[in-house]
Amino acid sequence: xxxxxxxxxxxxxxxxxxxxxxxxxxxxxxxxxxxxxxxxxxxxxxxxxxxxxxxxxxxxxxxxxxxxxxxxxxxxxxxxxxxxxxxxxxxxxxxxxxxxxxxxxxxxxxxxxxxxxxxxxxxxxxxxxxxxxxxxxxxxxxxxxxxxxxxxxxxxxxxxxxxxxxxxxxxxxxxxxxxxxxxxxxxxxxxxxxxxxxxxxxxxxxxxxxxxxxxxxxxxxxxxxxxxxxxxxxxxxxxxxxxxxxxxxxxxxxxxxxxxxxxxxxxxxxxxxxxxxxxxxxxxxxxxxxxxxxxxxxxxxxxxxxxxxxxxxxxxxxxxxxxxxxxxxxxxxxxxxxxxxxxxxxxxxxxxxxxxxxxxxxxxxxxxxxxxxxxxxxxxxxxxxxxxxxxxxxxxxxxxxxxxxxxxx
Ligand code: HEM
Numbered sequence: 496x497x498x499x500x501x502x503x504x505x506x507x508x509x510x511x512x513x514x515x516x517x518x519x520x521x522x523x524x525x526x527x528x529x530x531x532x533x534x535x536x537x538x539x540x541x542x543x544x545x546x547x548x549x550x551x552x553x554x555x556x557x558x559x560x561x562x563x564x565x566x567x568x569x570x571x572x573x574x575x576x577x578x579x580x581x582x583x584x585x586x587x588x589x590x591x592x593x594x595x596x597x598x599x600x601x602x603x604x605x606x607x608x609x610x611x612x613x614x615x616x617x618x619x620x621x622x623x624x625x626x627x628x629x630x631x632x633x634x635x636x637x638x639x640x641x642x643x644x645x646x647x648x649x650x651x652x653x654x655x656x657x658x659x660x661x662x663x664x665x666x667x668x669x670x671x672x673x674x675x676x677x678x679x680x681x682x683x684x685x686x687x688x689x690x691x692x693x694x695x696x697x698x699x700x701x702x703x704x705x706x707x708x709x710x711x712x713x714x715x716x717x718x719x720x721x722x723x724x725x726x727x728x729x730x731x732x733x734x735x736x737x738x739x740x741x742x743x744x745x746x747x748x749x750x751x752x753x754x755x756x757x758x759x760x761x762x763x764x765x766x767x768x769x770x771x772x773x774x775x776x777x778x779x780x781x782x783x784x785x786x787x788x789x790x791x792x793x794x795x796x797x798x799x800x801x802x803x804x805x806x807x808x809x810x811x812x813x814x815x816x817x818x819x820x821x822x823x824x825x826x827x828x829x830x831x832x833x834x835x836x837x838x839x840x841x842x843x844x845x846x847x848x849x850x851x852x853x854x855x856x857x858x859x860x861x862x863x864x865x866x867x868x869x870x871x872x873x874x875x876x877x878x879x880x881x882x883x884x885x886x887x888x889x890x891x892x893x894x895x896x897x898x899x900x901x902x903x904x
Contacts, residue, residue, distance in 0.1 A: 497527045500536065500800065500879040504775050507871065509882070513538060513805045522809070523789035526800075528578075528879065532568055534779065534798040535791065538805035540812045540831065542789045546780045546799050547836035550588045553780035553799060555838055556580060560781050561796025576669070577880060578778045578798070583719040585727075585838070592837060598708035598720060599841045602701045606650065608848060615849055618645045618655070619856035627860065627893065631867065634740050634887040635733075639853070643732035646849045647725050652700035653689050661685050665729060686721045690714060728842050734773035734883040735850045739764060740857065741884050742771075745870040753854065760851055762825050768807075769821035772832035775804035775882050803831045804882070863892045 503512050503526075516524045522539030537543050546553040557580040562568045568578075580586050584595040619642055626632040641662065648658030664685065667678025693702040701724070705717045742749040742763075752763040780799045787793060806812075807821045807830050821830070833840040840846070857864065866873075867888045876885040 497525060497533065499527045500534075500776060501877070503536070503802075503805065504879055504882045505875055505877060509775070509804060510808050513802075513808050516805075517810075521789055521791065523791040523793075523799075525791075528574055528798075528800075529568075529572065532562055532572075532574065534800050535788070535793065536776065536800050536802045536805065537788070538802040538809065539789050540806045540809040543801050543803065543806040543831055544835050545788065547801060547834050547838070550592075550837060552783055552786060554588050554783050555592070555780060556586055556588055557779070557781065559783060559796060560779075560798050561794075562798070564796070574778075581723070583723045585723060588837075594710045595716070595720065596837070596841070597710050598705055599724060601708055602704040602720075602724075603841055603844060605699075605704045606701070606845060607699065608844070611646075611650065611845065611848055612852055614649045615642070615646045615852040616856060618642055618649070619853050620860070621655075623856065623860045627891075630893040631888070631890045634857070634889055635737050635884055636886060638857070639733050639736040639740065639887075642736065642853045643729055643849055644725075647728050647732075647845070650700060650845060651686070651689055651702045651721060651725070652693060652698055653685065657685055657689070661725070665726070669730075682725075683718065683722060686725065687714075687718055690717055690721065724842065727840075728846060730881060730883070731773040731840075731842075732846050732849050734771075734881050735764070735767060735846065736853045737884045737887065738771040738773070738882075739767045739850065739854050740887055741873060742767060743854070743857075744864065744866045744887065744889065745873075753858065760855060761847075764847065764850055764854070765826075765828055765830070768832035769827075769830045770807070771882055772803045772807060772830065773883070774832070774834075774880060775802075776880050777801040777803055777834055778880070801831075801834060803834060806831050861889075861891045864889050865891065 498516060503509055506512050517538060522542050524536045524538060525533055526536045528534050537546055557563060557578055568574060584592060584599060587595065622638055622641055626637050644662040644665065645655060645658040648661050653661060661682065664678045664681040667674040668682055689702050690706065693706055697703045702721065705711060705720050711717050711720060743753050749763060749766065752759050778800055782793045782795055782797045782799065784795050785793065813821055833843050867890050873887065874885040876883045
């Protein structure tokens with residue numbers, strides 16, 4: 496029976512699932528995205544690099560997906576939001592992609608990191624201040640879900656109130672079908688207002704940087720560039736923060752590494768990108784002609800999912816290294832969490848700054864933090880693409896009371 500892609504994310508032990516799949520099928524495995532919708536899960540490190548880098552053979556443009564063209568995948572498929580064609584930087588190859596990508600790289604390059612760090616510290620401090628007196632919190636719902644959106648909104652010049660509105664709109668957009676349309680409308684409206692403000696009064700922010708980039712043609716391309724940056728950075732950064740906090744609370748070796756100071760935190764964060772990359776499975780590339788990959792026959796129009804988590808666990812990369820565990824070698828950043836090639840993530844600098852600040856602020860402001868459920872009782876948010884804790888209930892001492900329940904392992 497064909498394995499469903501969700502079985503690689505919704506498991507307590509992804510490494511065991513990858514090992515089994517590899518033993519059965521090699522480094523390129525046939526999996527099911529939805530019942531009746533198959534795709535290749537590319538699990539080999541070199542094979543992921545190949546499909547990410549060779550865009551003349553492996554296109555990013557979903558209009559090349561055979562199962563979409565022949566109607567096997569319906570227009571209202573739940574795969575749509577992640578896999579259908581997008582008229583923005585994500586959807587194009589070659590020169591058309593390069594033109595839409597240059598403004599994003601330039602905008603990210605213009606970020607004043609010291610100022611951004613101060614803003615993120617303020618955001619994290621305020622959120623922790625809101626729940627610190629309670630002595631308990633859910634570090635996902637009360638913190639990890641909120642920090643990235645407020646931080647990214649701030650980069651685009653939206654104040655905290657507008658950042659919260661953006662978060663609500665985004666949650667509706669990804670939530671129930673009923674208010675998804677309204678969420679989408681409000682999301683674009685808020686970013687559109689920021690764009691109009693900056694057109695009138697330029698400022699030192701990403702909105703202004705995009706508005707003045709010569710490669711973007713008109714307001715609609717500026718708006719779509721804002722939309723793609725906010726939405727691409729949102730779930731991924733939540734997951735990086737949540738997975739880092741989960742490991743801090745459940746893995747004493749990791750916790751010691753985080754507490755080792757600034758260098759320690761950065762190295763520990765890289766360990767998370769090896770072990771639990773925020774995008775475990777990244778959709779997708781589409782073969783432009785019949786070919787072969789990892790010994791498997793690939794047909795023109797086949798979808799290939801970038802198995803970033805699986806590739807990080809490729810035994811050919813970790814064979815004899817430090818116990819064979821991904822991320823165990825300090826300073827090794829050759830994981831594939833950001834993917835590779837022309838579409839590789841342009842947001843790594845702000846993503847790291849947000850995540851590092853979020854984790855450090857928890858460390859400084861909430862000493863004595865303990866998980867209030869057993870480590871194996873932490874639920875995962877259901878998704879075939881990511882593997883993010885759905886909640887992290889914790890307790891910590893308040894100025895007048897000790898924590899109530901402790902399950903620190
Ligand atoms: C933990 C944080 C993040 C991770 C792990 C991550 C990872 C990724 C990955 C794997 C891709 C896909 C590459 C591909 O298709 O080959 C991507 C694309 C992208 N990311 Fe990120 N990302 C993160 C945060 C951010 C942030 C904060 C931003 C913006 C502020 C951002 C903006 C984008 C954009 C615009 C793309 C599309 C680029 C293109 O198609 O050329 N990401 N990211």
